[in-house]
Amino acid sequence: MTHCAGAAERFPQALIDALGRARKLAVLTGAGISAESGVPTFRDAQTGLWARYDPQDLATPEAFRRDPKLVWEWYAWRRTLVAAARPNPGHFALAQMQVSFPGFALITQNVDGLHARAGSRDVVELHGNIARIVCSAGCGVVEAFDPDAAPPRCPKCAAWLRPDVVWFGEPLPAAALESARRAAADCEIFFSIGTSALVYPAADLPRVAREAGALLVEINPDQTPLSALADFALRGPAGVVLPALLEATERAGKA
Numbered sequence: 237m238t239h240c241a242g243a244a245e246r247f248p249q250a251l252i253d254a255l256g257r258a259r260k261l262a263v264l265t266g267a268g269i270s271a272e273s274g275v276p277t278f279r280d281a282q283t284g285l286w287a288r289y290d291p292q293d294l295a296t297p298e299a300f301r302r303d304p305k306l307v308w309e310w311y312a313w314r315r316t317l318v319a320a321a322r323p324n325p326g327h328f329a330l331a332q333m334q335v336s337f338p339g340f341a342l343i344t345q346n347v348d349g350l351h352a353r354a355g356s357r358d359v360v361e362l363h364g365n366i367a368r369i370v371c372s373a374g375c376g377v378v379e380a381f382d383p384d385a386a387p388p389r390c391p392k393c394a395a396w397l398r399p400d401v402v403w404f405g406e407p408l409p410a411a412a413l414e415s416a417r418r419a420a421a422d423c424e425i426f427f428s429i430g431t432s433a434l435v436y437p438a439a440d441l442p443r444v445a446r447e448a449g450a451l452l453v454e455i456n457p458d459q460t461p462l463s464a465l466a467d468f469a470l471r472g473p474a475g476v477v478l479p480a481l482l483e484a485t486e487r488a489g490k491a
């Protein structure tokens with residue numbers, strides 16, 4: 237069921253009732269939830285990062301080996317964008333939902349840390365975090381490094397430092413992926429918010445939830461490959477739809 241949702245719109249009563257009964261929610265977010273904070277998404281035609289850069293030139297281990305300076309500087313630019321960004325009402329609504337529902341798992345593909353900055357706890361970061369810097373040879377997280385070097389070198393082994401994010405062709409952090417799969421398999425309602433639902437294994441989580449009997453809710457201004465599978469496809473920006481949905485649920489005395 238597709239529903240054009242916004243602050244003024246009413247939500248399907250069946251969704252409000254389901255939220256009133258639910259005790260366990262799982263939420264998967266993508267770049268779209270940070271769009272209203274001014275952080276570029278990846279695939280939005282005009283403004284997306286991939287509209288202007290070829291991901292194969294920047295977000296792969298081969299690209300880093302080929303041109304570590306270019307890759308380091310691209311992520312340094314994204315770090316400044318993220319540092320200047322502020323969580324938006326969509327992020328804050330999810331932090332509030334974590335308080336309102338006894339079981340609430342927040343899984344994100346984003347590396348911008350905005351969920352935690354909005355007050356969400358125990359965020360499952362499937363693709364890492366751009367603010368965390370690690371040694372590319374496996375020495376772990378590095379807190380202090382030369383701010384002028386591009387890229388700086390590991391103080392322990394002198395290998396290049398890199399952002400602690402998952403690049404194309406790299407495995408996701410095993411513990412995060414296991415935690416995400418467990419949450420998807422154990423929830424009553426699964427939200428897919430602000431993601432094009434194209435990148436696996438994250439894009440498999442809604443199917444895991446659906447196969448476990450969960451209701452599927454998508455929040456996205458645009459259609460995605462997941463829209464046809466969703467029980468409720470709420471067409472609108474997350475920063476408007478989520479606060480309105482939370483208010484409608486609380487108004488019904490349900491959350």
Ligand code: OAD
Nearest residue numbers: 266267268271277278279345430431432435456458473474
């Ligand atoms: P995309 O850029 O692929 O998709 C962003 C989605 O957000 C699109 O479906 C937009 O329609 C939607 N969107 C835009 N503005 C929105 C808003 N205000 N509210 C809600 N939705 C909005 O980003 P992701 O799906 O997150 O992976 O991309 C998944 C992964 O692909 C990323 O984590 C990254 C990329 O390669 C890695 O870097 C490993």
